[in-house]
Amino acid sequence: MKLDTLIRGGTLVDPVAASLTLSNLGMVDGRVAYIGYGAPEATRVIDATGLYVSPGFIDTHMHDEELDDACTMQRALLLQGVTTAIAGNCGSGPLIDEYLPKRRAPMLKLAYQTGHTVLRKAVGIDDVYRPATAGETEKMQVLLRRELDRGSFGLSFGLEYAPNTSPAEIDALASLLVGRQKRNISVHIRYDGPRCLEGITEVIELARRFKVRLQVSHIGSMTAFGYCAEAVRMVEAAKAEGVDMGFDCYPYDAFCTHIGSAVFDPGFEKRWDKGLPDLEVASGKYKGQRMTPESYADLRANDPTALIIAHVMNDAEIRECLAHPSCAIASDGVLHGGQGHPRAAGTFPRALRILREAGLSWPDAVRHATSLPAAMSWLESGRLVDGSPADVVVFDPAALRDKATFADQLAPPEGVAYVFVDGKLAVEHGACAPTPTGRLLFRQP
Template sequence: VRVQISHIGSMTAFGHSAEALRMTDEARAEGLDVTMDCYPYAAFCTYIGSAVFDPGFEERWNKGLESLEAASGKYKGTRLTPASYADLRANDPHALIIAHVMNEEEIRLCLSHPECAVASDGVLHQGQGHPRAAGTFPRALRWLREAGLSWPEAVRHATSLPASMAFLPSGVLSEGAPADLVLFSPDRLKDKATFQDQLAPPEGIEYVIVNGKVALEKDEITRPAVGRLLTRPPVK
């Protein structure tokens, strides 16, 4: 049975990441199939009505309401107060909240683990949400390079590693593999999305080729619908 730890950074980056990574290493050493994913931001995003924001969350994270930023709705762009928290919980449970509660050093530690794939989990609602929707992969590649990984090693975290987790023959350059390619300039690659401008496109991506067709060329989307549903082969 394969175990996939979803968003290990947002689950552990409160002082527990090193211990969590040690536990996964020990599990793999015992023969268990344990993998994980992480996005390169020290803040997560979900709806205010989520159980993670039930009373008591401040004690769990050792953070206050000022660490929560409204990403949609009438309080967008502001940090929560007791009054706005109560209002949104009662009247707008689908308002998106960005929780600035994780430690960046621990996020970087998780992301650079050899068995940790890059994941975005954009969570966009009417064009509002988290900058990870537009900036995850350029930002993750930069962080991985800063951690000392080579370009091939860094790219693996965003391509063949997550593909293998889903039992897909993707993420590699080889005969017969899907023709899904991203051509970028290493010197120019940079995420531009921020918590104020969540959809700002990155710099340095020259071409995106999906299923052999050019989907993006020089910052311009050329074909908006060239993707396809990916299904894994039956597991024997």
């Protein structure tokens, strides 16, 4: 059998066996077809001497709301080694009929959840502070059922963005996932800061009530104000009782969201014991400037979708959270007009470096970006074994590092040599393939 590609001389990273093995790896028709010390005939041979050959990274929490920009976010993720990404988080993201015409040929494997806030808008609810009526909730159920039937990966809530969402509204939608295979609920909890543990309790009870897998989104950005360790302990205690839960985190002590959201309603300073100077404008006419009373008022009134970076979290808590054995790395990447937070371009190399600094081995660190999120989302990828999807990132362990900064938010990382998606060469030394290599992912009804 002639291989499509043989990666020769690299060190194979196995996040499940926690091993590093000098081995060659071959791919045929999008699958791993050879692992060993020989040199089978191949159409393409990659010399990976001195490099690590890892499963492609999996980002279970990113955003893809700007449908007219098909490349910026996907390119930023792909250049880090991300081969599979899941959008539609925090209650946002397009419905299938909206994204399908715009994403027929993605650069990586791309899946979507169905967002609660999007459902609200689709049935005519424009006021984020108003609970849905019973009639509106029934209409949302019809839409959600249709999306799930067509292959949506699940349901996402952004309860901090729709802060008065009622328990009845949540339960009516969550109930539609009961009995469906491989569908989960992800939740941006209702509160950050001092009330965050109330938000954690709410989602634990939701998962317990419906026996549906639930992922707590970017748990660090919600709880790293002195509460992160307790939040993680609560989730782990619930898991020990049989509640099906997980959580993710990104490796920055600053979050990013839209200035017009409820997150920045007056009084936000008290929650974080921080002020306007701790807020950095990430997009629009004030980009790069720290917030002032004048710019705050202007953006809230005239540019509510402008992104704001809030430098308000505790870095030590973020690092501790990332190193927890149950924590998946996820970018929460979001852009507005190609501008935003460096997490869109730097999350995975940065997180892996932090985990190595915390004392994790390379296989253990890589597990947080591969087999762990794969298991959380029932994905076939996440490990390189015979017959597995040929999603591969080849990187230099000594050189891998993020370069994106708050000033240069999309600077690509260093140290990523090659990325393969379904066995197709997607990245070669910082250059993306001219033809998209990905595909859309859907769940079976």
